[in-house]
Amino acid sequence: MSQIYRIMKNEQYQPYMVERYILMFGEEKTLELLRSFQKPPVPSINVNTCNISIKALKERLEAKHFHLEPVPWCSTGFWIYDAHEYEKKMNPGMVSQFQFSPGATHEYLQGMYSMQGASSMLPPVLLDPKPDDDVLDMAAAPGTKFVQMGQMMKNRGVLVGVERSLDRVPALKANVQRCGVTNSILICNDSRHIGEQFNGFGKILLDAPCTGEGLIGSDPTRKNSRSVGDIQTMRDIQVQLLENAVALLKPSGRMVYSTCSLAPEENEFVIDKVIQNHKNLAVVEPPKEIAKHFDQGLVQTMGAKFDPSLKNAIRVYPYHHPTRPEGFFAAIIEKMEKI
Amino acid sequence: MNVVSHMGKKFVKRVPRAVREPEPGFDNDPGARKQKAYQKASRQAEQEFDGEMDNVDQEQPERESHWIDFAAKEQKDIVHEELNQFGNGDEPWQVLVVKGDNNIFLYSKGSNTSIYLMPREAKDRFKPLMGNPGLRYFGLYLGNFKGDQFNLSLEGATELAKSGAARKNWVKLNDEGEKSFLYGQDIKKADLHSVCERGITHNRGICLVLNALGECIGIGKLEARDPTFKKVSDEEILVKNVVDRGVYLRNQNRL
Numbered sequence: 001m002s003q004i005y006r007i008m009k010n011e012q013y014q015p016y017m018v019e020r021y022i023l024m025f026g027e028e029k030t031l032e033l034l035r036s037f038q039k040p041p042v043p044s045i046n047v048n049t050c051n052i053s054i055k056a057l058k059e060r061l062e063a064k065h066f067h068l069e070p071v072p073w074c075s076t077g078f079w080i081y082d083a084h085e086y087e088k089k090m091n092p093g094m095v096s097q098f099q100f101s102p103g104a105t106h107e108y109l110q111g112m113y114s115m116q117g118a119s120s121m122l123p124p125v126l127l128d129p130k131p132d133d134d135v136l137d138m139a140a141a142p143g144t145k146f147v148q149m150g151q152m153m154k155n156r157g158v159l160v161g162v163e164r165s166l167d168r169v170p171a172l173k174a175n176v177q178r179c180g181v182t183n184s185i186l187i188c189n190d191s192r193h194i195g196e197q198f199n200g201f202g203k204i205l206l207d208a209p210c211t212g213e214g215l216i217g218s219d220p221t222r223k224n225s226r227s228v229g230d231i232q233t234m235r236d237i238q239v240q241l242l243e244n245a246v247a248l249l250k251p252s253g254r255m256v257y258s259t260c261s262l263a264p265e266e267n268e269f270v271i272d273k274v275i276q277n278h279k280n281l282a283v284v285e286p287p288k289e290i291a292k293h294f295d296q297g298l299v300q301t302m303g304a305k306f307d308p309s310l311k312n313a314i315r316v317y318p319y320h321h322p323t324r325p326e327g328f329f330a331a332i333i334e335k336m337e338k339i
Numbered sequence: 340m341n342v343v344s345h346m347g348k349k350f351v352k353r354v355p356r357a358v359r360e361p362e363p364g365f366d367n368d369p370g371a372r373k374q375k376a377y378q379k380a381s382r383q384a385e386q387e388f389d390g391e392m393d394n395v396d397q398e399q400p401e402r403e404s405h406w407i408d409f410a411a412k413e414q415k416d417i418v419h420e421e422l423n424q425f426g427n428g429d430e431p432w433q434v435l436v437v438k439g440d441n442n443i444f445l446y447s448k449g450s451n452t453s454i455y456l457m458p459r460e461a462k463d464r465f466k467p468l469m470g471n472p473g474l475r476y477f478g479l480y481l482g483n484f485k486g487d488q489f490n491l492s493l494e495g496a497t498e499l500a501k502s503g504a505a506r507k508n509w510v511k512l513n514d515e516g517e518k519s520f521l522y523g524q525d526i527k528k529a530d531l532h533s534v535c536e537r538g539i540t541h542n543r544g545i546c547l548v549l550n551a552l553g554e555c556i557g558i559g560k561l562e563a564r565d566p567t568f569k570k571v572s573d574e575e576i577l578v579k580n581v582v583d584r585g586v587y588l589r590n591q592n593r594l
Binding site: 106110160183189196199 | 456473479493501584
């Protein structure tokens, strides 16, 4: 316990955060979590297989002294290192000092890959959009998951991206243009209220806006920039978004709800509340080869009990992998045709 | 109605007189005027998807300002002609539009009129969204009109090069030239790897700028007096940088 409080004090965590971690995860895991937040995640890329094959991109990046290691839960995902440093240390947890940024190579500019957190590759993988699917992304900016889905769909079918913030649309548009996602439609609107013009979708990604507690490793300001009040505010918005996602999802459709928050209020609570309102919804099991890397969703915590199907959700903690992927939550929700 | 002449013909440029871009909607309850415009646009979109656009020569009724439409035949002809300047015969048009089974849309935003390609298979989804005031981007941005002149976009040029149909009006840069061009620089003799067989013959001197691997990294405009670059000096600017893929980093917030 003394170690936890030492880190809390040195790293200037708000006490409520650490207290909640202890209540949710116990002392041992809290210590692991705080330690893993002390270093940033290893940067990773997602290969845009519509523009280049994995083999060809690997060769081109290796020629520029980058080293790629595969992300086990995403076939197009790779952690990226400086090849010389990696050769010396052989440590997957190391964060390289790059000679030049992987986010500014000619290959990047040509849309052959995107810089994308390894955890954030999960929601599209779980949603598994196919060519000819009809897919909605309800919070599309800055567009890395959107582009990943376009690539999985091989630019076929229809991919609609909705983003509420006008300020975030240019980045989204730039990513879509750079990567050549030609089956896309981008709308600036509030996904809580879209409806009549949208009809139903067979697949929906709701990567909901959140307090971003899982990003502390890459953005330490998150330790102090959010409060308990923010969690509650975000939870209300998330419930509204998920309710509308349910309305927009076709029967037998599949959606993925995800956040980069570790707070159960923004994750299990939101899904539990919406499931209670809709008896035809269930959180379904993710593929075993993906789930094995992570923890299950919580079915009870801090005195609250949730729908038992929430154990099928996925919780990513940075200590799950030496590369310290960002904290993340994702759940596959299916809408049954009839109860 | 805005009448534009092209190649001796006159056609009605189907851009509304007072084109405006509605503010992005953050609510689902727009004012009555906006709602009326939206309903009218949706009705028109529906009619057009049902095949009424085949008869493009008919006089179109005056409409309330709106910012998305099907391209008229004359506009398609201009696009067609421009695309074909980069390939053999009709190949670029066939590859990008016909084989891609795309609808060609006109998108008006402020004083800009752009052309977008959207797969026909997306029509059921796209139809009700055509009138959505929040619509920001769709399909492939092929280029824009300035008067009756069509300018190919970076995305359009990239698709053209990717399709293998770009056989004319290109310059290929060496590695150093590629780096320099992606920083927004113009092209000089030392940057050059090769140029297409007959040099730059485009009627406005436009050319695709490719890297040594044949990937499109931008668009340029001929500056040199000799379009084959055989008689040029080391210091002379041969091709001016119109746009390059470095723009995705440099101007991300302005795109």
